[in-house]
Amino acid sequence: MQHSNVTLKDQQLLKNFSYINGSWHSSANEISVTNPANGELVAKVSNAGIAETELAVKAAKSAFKLWSSKSANERATLLRNWFNLMMEHQDDLGRILTLEQGKPLAEAKGEIAYGAAFIEWFSEEGKRVYGDTIPAPSGDKRIIVIKQPIGVVAAITPWNFPNAMIARKAAAALAAGCTFVVRPATQTPLSALAMAELAERAGIPAGVFNVVVGDDARGMGKVLTEHVDVAKFTFTGSTGVGQSLISQCASTVKKVSMELGGNAPFIVFDDADVDAAVAGALVSKYRNAGQTCVCTNRILVQEGIKEEFTTKFIAAVKGLTLGDGLTEGVTIGPMISELAVADVNDLVKRSVAEGAELVLGGEPSELGGGFLAPTILTNVTNEMPIASNEIFGPVSPIITFKDEAQAIAIANDTEFGLASYFYSRDIGRIWRVAEGLEYGMVGINEGLISNAAAPFGGMKQSGNGREGSKYGLDDYMEIKYLCMGGLDK
């Protein structure tokens, strides 16, 4: 196997061991991390398992006492250091991310800044964990409400955002006063380990932030979901895996938050600014080669502007440059694996067999089996496989609709409820549609919606809990009610 050249400004950011209780742990076996653009070996990482996961939970449990008793200001200073270091090393972190995940370097560096922004946000938000006083029903009592960190937080994260999906959770957990154990996706452990190296340099104490890397997803997942010392479990990944992890958490009645799959509708009404809608659809569909949970999954276009939108959209998609994410000028990288390409191709073929029309792409790429050229299908119905499944690839199915009521009905006809988008300039319609969409997030005349100040999360089978914003700390805190009685003289 050929070796990808991993040359960094700071070579110490490339780590090969799990990070537990402030030290680097080697294990007997290794995992190969490969570059999705060419299959070359990027690095070998020690393959940890159940024993190391238990060790990490134990470390997080004993670190909790010290970390939770620090003042919010003290924690904020350390988190701010971590944020500064991530931004200082943005180039190297971006490079590592592109090598293991495939997205274009500019996008990878964007992910580092996005992930770091959550650390910055929660370093500040941690200082504003306010309690409450509530008028009591009788004069001899007082009701006081305080918030306290929940304890050890365990997390499992996916490969599509190897840095940000960890940063979004760890930032809130640590700011709240919790300690943290994460098991990153097997395909993309290097970004997580680089974060651990920087957490250590930032002065975050041993045991507060732990990363266990291993390919025994089930075994390690069982520890993280069933361990009695884990108070809270947080997951980002597919709905199917999330469902089984929720049931595993039931045995110890853990607090759970789930960021699961999506099937985002992107609705273009006939009063929309079509050029703005084309630009919004392009970015929300093809970012990360279509492999984000908030990616547009179905484009719904009103009949009267179908021709104009489709013509302009095809022209815009043709302007994307497919290639290795480290090559200058590339705007869309490979998919995570050849298997992922085959799965998406299968959805396309089955939908074409049911009457969809392939108007762009759909051919094998000469760049190799890990690449899928940006593809567009028209004449799609909501029942076709390409519309009813989460695509997770660079394919745009276009569905037409007659009126507003039909658009909302089609958009909501899915078990998912994560992100949605629509373009309109009619203020009445904007309110009606925004309120009618059964989604946790709605982009109105906007295709890029996520940032640290806003609550990210889904409804229905897309999950529960919110990451980011002033609501984000609540998932990592207990509300405790103090009843003071006997105040009568």
Ligand code: NAP
């Ligand atoms: P996945 O197959 O569910 O895997 C996610 C993580 O779960 C990986 O770390 C995986 O480990 C682990 N895992 C798999 N099976 C497990 C099991 N039985 N027990 C414990 N852990 C297990 O999802 P994916 O394909 O990597 O990610 C894509 C999905 O994530 C999409 O559905 C996407 O919409 C969703 N997602 C949601 C959000 C959000 O915020 N809502 C954000 C990003 C992605 P291995 O790597 O070892 O398989």
